[in-house]
Amino acid sequence: MPSILGTRVKRVEDPRFLTVGGTYVDDLRDPRLDGALWLTFVRSSVAHARLASIDTSSAAAAPGVVAIYTFADLSVEPQLSMPAFNEAMKRPALADGVVRFVGEPIVAILTEQRSQGEDAAEFVVVDYDPLPVVVDPVEAAADEVLLFPEAGTNTAYGRVREPDPTLFEGCDAVVHMTLYNRRLAVAPLEVKGCAAVPAEDGRMVVWLSSQGAHTAVASLQAALGTEDLHIITPDVGGGFGAKNGASAEDIVVCRVAQLQGRAIRWAETRTENVLTMQGRGQVQTVTMGGTRDGRILAYRVDILGDAGAYPMIGAFLPMATRMMAPGVYDMPKVEVIARSVVTNTAPQMAYRGAGRPEATAAVERTIERFAAEIGMDAAEVRRRNLVPKFVEPHKTPVGTTYDIGDYPAALELVLEAAGYDALRKEQASRRAAGDRLQLGIGIATYVEITAFGGSEYARIEVKDDGSAVVYTGTSPHGQGHHTSFAMIASERTGIPIERINLVWGDTDLVPTGGGTGGSRSLQLGGSAVLQTTDLLVEEARQRAAQQLEANPEDLVLDTEAGRFHVAGSPTAGRTWAEVAGNDGLAVASDFTQPSGTFPFGAHVAVVEVDTETGQVELTRFIAVDDAGTMINPLIVEGQRHGGIAQGAAQALCEEFIYDADGNPLTSNLADFTFISTCELPSFELVPMETPTPMNPLGAKGIGEAGTIGATPAVQNAVVDAVAHLGVRHIDIPCTPERVWTAIQEASK
Amino acid sequence: MKVTLTINGARHSHDVEPRTLLVHFIRDNVGLTGTNIGCDTSSCGACTVHLDGEAVKSCTILAAQVDGRELRTIEGLAAADGTLHPMQQAFHENHGLQCGFCTPGMVMAAVSLLDDVPHPTEREVREGLEGNLCRCTGYHNIVKAVMAAGGSK
Structure with missing residues (x-):
């Protein structure tokens, strides 16, 4: 009988989702939740302030209000999400006297009906005593405005280290840039929600919209002071890294259920979701040096992670970036300095790729800048520096050991599939003709850890x-x-x-x-x-x-x-x-x-840039992604498609923006430019399978690969489209305004 | 106030606040939870249903505004014997869904799109579904599914 493994089996999950829809937390009709009360949060409207007073008296008199809670009413100890973080930066589930970002929950209102909570929230009067605000992580690193004065620093994790002054000795060409890997709204289509009910036997039953029931246990046990939890994750409408464990709001829901002895439900709004669920956010100072014939000799990346107001997993991710900093390249000297600082913005979560896209974005943008500096084709510079094919573990200068890889083959496969030489010819002819629509070809090769x-x-x-x-x-x-x-x-x-x-x-x-x-x-x-x-x-x-x-x-x-x-x-x-x-x-x-696996691949993005308006159109996207043995290629392709779209989105349009006072400017899906069908082409996928020796399936992860390669491929393509006009770099997202401005500046 | 709607062929009457959105009527009063809420700005399309045969975002309409009219939700799309609608079948064949949250709205929007443009080009599909957001699929297989259902290449 032929093996079912490796075949395109259609998903057995589908019929239910297609006919009646999944059962997400907000859809639960479990009898244990009959008569549940609803929780609604009053959230901070300012980025940094002392809470002078909170007046809930009018709200308490509003229809349907059962109870109102502030920090003092909960008796839940503030938590540090990882032991490695600065201990003075614990997060309270509701603000404890100080708010540190717009959207931080201050008050929880319990009502009989859901809509009554929104109404009652309008009557809560919070008197804010404003404190100085720091939004930019570079400013935060100066420690002039402190979020936690008792910490004496804004550094949540990592440390400052003096760079090696000799790193670039012997280099004929050195490029240096500051790269901004912007904050994004994670925006799974299902927002967060939670339902909790104390059972008669003293246990607490909790339904969460989470990527893992077990990963929520420890923080809920600590908050509730009970080990006896039954946690259930029903259908979950996307997570992308940011629905790991229990959130501050989940903790409040469970604690209120415990205090009330009744079933409690909560579901956030999309606005609440994007105000509190964000990822990425790194400032990277990069330097790359080498010879004029294209050999890279040294690379340094100084990573400043923007942890947001309280260190969560996002504060740790510069270390994941550090692990993967050299990417697929055989560079003799690599130096990585990494730390994260708190700012008056939403606490940073993991977001698809979680630290590895940032590593790839840095090295892939920098190598193209280096190629431009020495006047060599970007594909050729990569060829001259790729780690050769290896089947025994390969240890990089930062100490990470890759399992198995064939990066040159991935690069050649994608270039061939893209028709790289023909694309370059087309580009040359458009440049010679001075066409308004210029063609850009961007490459990214990557390796990640899963x-x-x-x-x-x-x-x-x-x-x-x-x-x-x-x-x-x-x-x-x-x-x-x-x-x-x-x-x-x-x-x-x-x-x-x-x-x-x-x-x-x-x-x-x-x-x-x-x-x-x-x-x-x-x-x-x-x-x-x-x-x-x-x-x-x-x-x-x-x-x-x-x-x-x-x-x-x-x-x-x-x-x-x-x-x-x-x-x-x-x-x-x-x-x-x-x-x-x-x-x-x-x-x-x-x-x-025993350790991670290291999927790799190579992507090519083709864009058309309107040189008069700065408008970018992604016209083709070609991807080689090697995640080892494929059990179901149909599913693997779906993962790649989704990843590529999110990666391209970061390069083209998505960015979560705060003004200098910490006010969010993209606080819903009308303002946050969530990528849609119209900004994307269909993708051209090329299969490649190099089984890992790390597990009996030979499988590596595929969930994040697309995102990791796509952002720098698209960004490189945009810069490439206007490189002949003298443009050397454009920050992401490559909005028309940024592209147009770059063209104007280059022509000065 | 009392609002009466025919949903998937059955009449539903409920006393609701005048401000009740159609999507809340469908989910909370009638109990059909296939129609999802994904945003608060009418941007995502997860709540798309058919109102008298036309796709609408049910979060942009008050239940009271459509009193007496006919609705179809995802639960009413497959045949009575369970046979999938060709669009549902096409999404299944082409792996046009992952987490499933955008799916009901996406499918309803796609059915309506083919009613208007039976054999759309890829560009027409992409423009027709611009108001329906998906975070999982990168839209690739959704577009492919709609093209397949429309008999387009």
């Missing part, structure tokens, strides 16, 4: 009807886990995929789990399913042997029929249903991968 090592749990249960249930500690929110995991379990058992169900996101049904993030699910969760499947088959073989009074070694599993029988005599046998019997058959195991 899964970061770790363990994942899987359990497989066969029922007496021969169907199976896979339990996983990973947590889907669009990635098609059910289909991929069912394919893996089906492959070696012969149980058809339509008879394999998936259970996830429930701390009562699944004992441990790392959720879904960092492109970990298939390689860790999928490998756990594979390993558990093998254990299950062995267990079943033993049982079937007993039933058949045969030697287990003599039994074979006919995966076409889903039946064990003695080799050579198929008449007497046992089906999965018979083997499982009334008691069923279940096996569980944890799969451990």
Whole structure:
């Protein structure tokens, strides 16, 4: 029978989503939530202030108001999201005397009906005593305005280090730039929501819109002072890294449920979502030096991460950028300085790629700047500096060890698929003709890290009807886990995929789990399913042997029929249903991968730039993404498409903007330029598979790859389109205004 | 005030506040949660339904404004025997959905688009769906699905 693995199986998840829609937190009609009260937050309208007073008396008298909470009423200790951060920068779930960003929750109002909360919130009067505001991380790094005076610094993580003055000795050509990797609204289509109900047995049942039920346990336990939690993640409408664990608002919802002894629900608005769920935000000072014949000798990147008002995972991400700073290049000397500082803006979350897109953006933009400096084709400079193909681990100057790679092949594949030489000819002819619409060709080669090592749990249960249930500690929110995991379990058992169900996101049904993030699910969760499947088959073989009074070694599993029988005599046998019997058959195991895997690829973006208006149109996007063995190419392609769109969006149009006083200027989807169908072409994908030796599937992560390559490819293409006019750099997003201004400045 | 609507062929009457949005009527009063709310500025299209056969964003209309009229939501698109509508089938075949949150609105908008332009070009599909946002798919397979459903190449 041909293997189901590697085939384009259509998703088993789809019919439900297509006919009645998923069941997201806000859709829950669980009887335990009948009569639930609704929570509404009053949020700060200023970026930095002391709370002189909070008057809730009028709100308390508004229709339907049951209770009103401020920080003091909750008795929840402020939390530090990671132990490595500056200890003085703990975050209270509701503002504790000081607000530090617009959108920070100050008051929680509990009402009988949902709409009553919005009405009552209008009556809360907060008297703000303004404090000086710092929005720019470079200014924050000067420590003149402090967000946490008791910390004595704005540095949340990392440290300042003196650069090596000898790093660029012996270089004939050196380029130096400041790059801005802008803040973005993560903007999953489903906003955050939470529902909590204290159960009669003293437990708390919590539904979260989260990328992992288990990853929310610790912070909720700490906040509630109870270990007895049952956390459930129903369908989740996208996460993109920013729905990890429990949010400050989730903590308030659960604590209020605990205090009230009643079911409480909350769902934020889109405005609340974009005010509080942001990612990226780095200022990178880059220097690259080498020889005039295109050999790079040294590279330095000084990363200043904008952590926002309280250090969350975003404050840690400059370290992920550091790990991947040299990218695919064999550069003898690499120096990375990384730290993050707090500013009066939204706390930074992880966003698709989480630190690795920033690394790729820096090195890929800089190498093109270097190519322009020495007058060499950007593809050729890359060729001369790529790490050659390797099958043994490769250690970089920053100490990261890549598993396996063939970067030159990826680059040549994408250039060929793009028709690079023909594109250059077309560009030359448009330049010679002085066309208004100029062609730009941008390249990005990349390597990233996925899964970061770790363990994942899987359990497989066969029922007496021969169907199976896979339990996983990973947590889907669009990635098609059910289909991929069912394919893996089906492959070696012969149980058809339509008879394999998936259970996830429930701390009562699944004992441990790392959720879904960092492109970990298939390689860790999928490998756990594979390993558990093998254990299950062995267990079943033993049982079937007993039933058949045969030697287990003599039994074979006919995966076409889903039946064990003695080799050579198929008449007497046992089906999965018979083997499982009334008691069923279940096996569980944890799969451990000692370290991360390193997917790589190469992207080419083609743009047309209107030299009179600065308007950019992305006309083609060609991608080679090597994530190792593909279990389901249909799903892998979908992940690549989505990633490319988000990466291109960062280069073309998306940016979360604050003014100098910390007022958000893009606080909803009318103002935040979320990329739409019209700004994008269909993508041209080229397959490449280099299996990793790190796990039995040979799979690396694919969830973030597209995003990582696409941003610099598109940015490089825009700069390339107008390079002949003297333009050497344009910041992202490459809006018409920025492109037009760059053209005007270059022509001066 | 009392608002009566025919939704997917069934009549629904509810007493609601005059300010009730159509999408809240559909979700909270009628209990059809396939229609989603993804924004507060009528930007995302997750709440798209058919009002007398035309796609509308149900967050931009008061329930009271459409009293007595006929609605179709995602729950009413497949045939009574469960057979998927050709657009639903095309989304399935072409992996046109991931997390599923934009999907009901996207499918309803796409059905309406093909009513107006039966065999659209890629550009027409892209322009026709500009008001429906998706964060997962990069739109690639959505566009492909709509083209397939429209018999376009």
